[in-house]
Amino acid sequence: MGLLILFLSSYSTRGQIEHPKASPFTRVEQQIGLTRIKIEYSRPAARGRELFGGIVPYGRIWRVGANESTKFTSDTEIIVLGNRLPPGTYALYAFPEEDGWEVAFHMNTTHWGDGRTAYDPAEDAFRIKVAPRKEEAWQENFQISFDSIHHNGALLLLKWGHTVIPIPLEVDTEQTMRTTIRKSLEGDPTPQTYYEAARYLQEEGLDTEKALDYVQTAIDLGGDTYYFYRVKSLLQARMGLYRQAIASAERSLELADAEGKDEFVRMNRENIIKWKNWEKERKE
Known part of the structure; x- marks a missing residue:
């Protein structure tokens, strides 16, 4: 009887057709x-x-x-x-x-x-x-x-x-990121660590002066990098420091152009034009 059940079970499994x-x-x-x-x-x-x-x-x-x-x-x-x-x-x-x-x-x-x-x-x-x-x-x-x-x-x-x-x-990303940034900077931070901290704060519109300090530290430790200067220019513009922002964007453009980063060249050019206009309007 047990063999019969086993046979029928095996036969039933083999006979099944998978259908959509x-x-x-x-x-x-x-x-x-x-x-x-x-x-x-x-x-x-x-x-x-x-x-x-x-x-x-x-x-x-x-x-x-x-x-x-x-x-x-x-x-x-x-x-x-x-x-x-x-x-x-x-x-x-x-x-x-x-x-x-x-x-x-x-x-x-x-x-x-x-x-x-x-x-x-x-x-x-x-x-x-x-x-x-x-x-x-x-x-x-x-x-x-x-x-x-x-x-x-x-x-x-x-x-x-x-x-x-x-x-x-x-989701509470901000609190998680603040904790992550603090722990990362208390450890053995690299120039990239400071840049990533600055970039997050820049993207979220948080702690602009602190973010500017972070990205400047990234530049001081890691040297001239087009995306470091890109974030620096955005932070300076947010603070209304348009002449400094233009100078940082021009440096970012120069470095990006040397590496063939066309998108960053375009974005920097657009911002330079925009910030020059804003600086001109402020003086008038």
Whole structure:
């Protein structure tokens, strides 16, 4: 009897045909500042059907995709509409309504699909309320994507048909970077260390005078480098020191041209013209 069961099991496995899924699996990964987010989900197609209020009923839990529950993973703490989400993996669920949605970050990731009969709201990390918006462009396959990405946040977008659900995500990159900069400069900093610290502060519009000190130290220790002078010029311009900024940009242009860095040559030329005009306007 045992041999028969083993034979039938082996025969059944051999006879299986792998077929394409109607809602194919995908994975989207995005870095936001220093945070890495990964979302794994399946993408159902509309195929002419009514979507929300139709195949996705209002007032009932939805797995935010198809097949297995959608998994949301972050390697650092993030903030979602004021709610702190510790690093880890969560199941993403939604409760659509015509004029407003609730989206749940759920701690139990073991349910198949939407876990309709097993789902326990007590296992939510939290729920948020989000207003859907309509877009003219049609999205045939359900899509999860990121947009408006910057060092400290991004928009998580759920799109299907003409409906878009925007979910703002925040990360505390600034505090992480300040700690990293402090520890790096307390160690054995190189000219590149000082440059990278200056560049981050310059890009974020933070501590301009300190950033200028950092990039000057990079130049003093590491010598003339086109991208060192590029950042120095931007910091000087932010402080209204246009003549000094022009001189730094001219040096950056000269060094970049010698290395064939055409993009930096172009950017420096544009800034030199702009800052000369600003300096002229200030004198008039």
